[in-house]
Amino acid sequence: MKIAVSGKGGVGKTTFVAALAKVFTECGKRVIAIDADPVSNLAATLGVKNVTEIIPISQMKDLIKERTGATSEEYGKFFQLNPTVSDLPDKFSLEQDGIKLMVLGAVKRGGGGCACPESAFLRTLLSHLILQRDEVVIVDMEAGVEHLGRATVRAVNALIIIVEPGSKSIQTAFQVKKLADDIGLKSIYAVGNKVASKEHKVLIEKGLNGVPVLGFISYSDRILESDIDGRAAFAENKQLLSEVEQIKDKLEDCIKGS
Template identity: 80%
Template sequence: MKIAISGKGGVGKTTFVAALAKVFKEAGKKVIAIDADPVSNLAVTLGFMKGSEIIPISQMKDLIKERTGASDEYGKFFKLNPTVSDLPEKLSLEHEGIKLMVLGAIKHGGSGCACPESAFLRTLLSHLIVQRDEVVLVDMEAGVEHLGRATVKAVDVLIVIVEPGSKSIQTAFQVKKLAEDIGLTSVYAVGNKVASEEHKAFIQNGLDGIPLLGFISYDEKILESDIKGIAAFAENNKLLEEICQIKNKLEEIVKEK
């Protein structure tokens, strides 16, 4: 199963990805989580020790130059499809049975290394989604810029995380439109930080046309986990139960496709 997760900044997207990785792993699945958000904090949310010190692959300049054949001079030729098949094993980290790769920011235009870097990271992401046999979860920024037209064919579901708020709802529709423009039509939403039936109703009414997979309750324990420096799902059975229900719905959707 290949799942991309998007949403406005601050809605709890990374917490969702971490908890979903946990419940898939507990269900006996092989899981690899991909941090493709420029603000990389999935490692910390998964409970990796010194997760904030992990160097994103986008900053591995020597590796990118080696694989793309790029020079330091702007405008020089480089490989659009560099070899990356060996990198998931070499560069992924593992914690409690969950693999992680931190891609970092994909730059656009400007500096001489931006184009080779972008080609390299997009090729790596495409390989992870298309070729790997794990459950692949991609934590993305609020958009689908990382996904090429070929890659989206392998994505089973795009999930947009929303919270009770008009800006979050608006972002969901923007992401849905961008996804449809490149042929990704299997778009769903998850309501997060829900503290009341009014919150549920607001999200349901606002997302008219985007099917909901479920809701995640507002929980101070998630904030406490960040303060303690532990995984977002640690000591939080309620979160894992709600995420497990969403996982079950995802599996039903993919079986029907």
């Protein structure tokens, strides 16, 4: 299963990605979690120590030059549009609680924007992860679908938009949906996060108007506490894992029925 997760900054998508990866792992699945957000927080959310020592793939200039033949500093130089990347997931991933993690860093306009070696390299790597790997792949994206080129869209089983109670978050969800529609991604769902009341659920469901809601994640101070303590977001948080497991089950049912 290949899952992309998007949403407005601060809505809790990285927490959801970490918990979803944990739930799939506990079900016996092999999981690769991909941090494709320029603000890379997934490692810390998974409870990885010494996160400042992690170098995003996008910053590995020597590797990018070796594989593409150039870097963005070499303006006008020809470079490989489809570099070899199949060995990289095993070389440059780290493991935490049975979850493989790759930190890509910024991916620039995957659908057809920045024509630079770094962008081509990262697009090819993400495409390989989605198209060729047989693990569950969960991609933590920024608020958009720029990471997903048209070639990879067919292999994405679901785009999940994380939404919190509030008009700005709901508005962002519709913007993400429109971008996804534009590149032909049809399996679009939402998850309500930071929900503290029945009214919050109603607000999200009514506001999304037609976007299927897979479920809700309750507001919890434990997530903030885990961040302060440097623990995984799901550590000692059975409620979070239980709610995300229900969402996973609903997602699998939706995909089977589509």
